[in-house]
Amino acid sequence: MKPKVIFMGTPDFAVNILDVLIKNTDVVLVVTQPDKVVGRKQELRYSPVKEKALENNINIFQPVKIKDDMDEVLNTEADLIVTCAYGQILPKEILDHSKIASINVHASLLPYLRGGAPIHHAIIDGYDKTGVTIMYMDEKMDSGDIISYQETIITDDDNVGTLHDRLSIMGASLLEETLPKIIDGTNERIKQDDNLVTFAPTIKREEEHINFDCEGKNIINLVRGLYPWPTANIIINDTEVKVLSASFEKTNVHKTNEVIITKDKFGITCKDGIIYLNKIKPFGKKEMDIKDYLNGTRNIEKWSVK
Numbered sequence: 001m002k003p004k005v006i007f008m009g010t011p012d013f014a015v016n017i018l019d020v021l022i023k024n025t026d027v028v029l030v031v032t033q034p035d036k037v038v039g040r041k042q043e044l045r046y047s048p049v050k051e052k053a054l055e056n057n058i059n060i061f062q063p064v065k066i067k068d069d070m071d072e073v074l075n076t077e078a079d080l081i082v083t084c085a086y087g088q089i090l091p092k093e094i095l096d097h098s099k100i101a102s103i104n105v106h107a108s109l110l111p112y113l114r115g116g117a118p119i120h121h122a123i124i125d126g127y128d129k130t131g132v133t134i135m136y137m138d139e140k141m142d143s144g145d146i147i148s149y150q151e152t153i154i155t156d157d158d159n160v161g162t163l164h165d166r167l168s169i170m171g172a173s174l175l176e177e178t179l180p181k182i183i184d185g186t187n188e189r190i191k192q193d194d195n196l197v198t199f200a201p202t203i204k205r206e207e208e209h210i211n212f213d214c215e216g217k218n219i220i221n222l223v224r225g226l227y228p229w230p231t232a233n234i235i236i237n238d239t240e241v242k243v244l245s246a247s248f249e250k251t252n253v254h255k256t257n258e259v260i261i262t263k264d265k266f267g268i269t270c271k272d273g274i275i276y277l278n279k280i281k282p283f284g285k286k287e288m289d290i291k292d293y294l295n296g297t298r299n300i301e302k303w304s305v306k
Contacts (some may be wrong), residue, residue, distance in 0.1 A: 015168070034062045102136070124225035131150050145183075150173075152170060237303055
């Protein structure tokens with residue numbers, strides 16, 4: 001008989017995890033964040049995890065705050081509770097509810113990058129590798145004992161989108177490999193080293209803005225670590241422009257935030273060189289290469305960037 005599982009997750013990253021559970025266990029309940037109203041038309045949007053649950057006729061629960069509304073979970077019998085990017089801290093009553101274990105699939109090599117945005121911060125903070133960790137849950141954020149993990153190198157071509165997709169597939173594969181060991185009790189249990197802990201808090205709006213007083217490598221990491229969402233930005237002539245792709249030339253500069261424009265290049269000086277914009281999205285317009293932007297814009301010599 002397949003073990004009964006309550007799954008808790010919300011975004012795209014968690015869908016592959018749910019898919020593995022559907023194939024290998026009896027998913028009796030999916031808990032996900034409430035539906036959101038989005039866009040100018042104020043359309044109701046389901047979470048990707050809810051969409052997957054609906055496709056498979058699984059019972060769905062969407063509490064606004066699970067700490068205040070947990071009866072549906074506590075009234076559902078489960079051998080395992082599995083979470084992945086759910087988006088809320090779970091109360092102890094839920095952590096203790098499963099017969100075998102409550103586990104989490106987290107997109108970093110714990111104890112590094114605990115928190116809600118580990119994939120973004122892996123690139124923004126300049127890590128050369130990251131991975132996926134399956135861990136026991138406890139009352140603190142991402143601090144439980146490690147069951148299994150898998151590493152991946154972060155290349156210069158990676159952005160948050162490519163790394164997200166790779167880690168999601170890795171996490172699903174690792175969970176499928178690890179599940180039998182958890183169920184029969186033969187898995188490892190490794191304490192996290194608190195001396196190595198780093199954090200990956202959710203990206204704030206103000207952190208998306210590029211500061212050209214920084215070193216070029218850090219600016220490029222920010223652009224890569226925010227693409228394709230939520231994207232880095234700059235202000236050109238008091239209008240926000242999203243920076244989707246950029247490159248860096250290390251060179252001596254007299255001061256930062258100077259605009260350097262040629263026929264087909266748009267550069268801004270930073271602490272140790274020049275950041276060249278390659279692909280942008282001006283406010284209210286479509287994505288475009290910098291050449292197209294320059295060709296369609298007048299009074300370039302009067303531009304300022306901040």
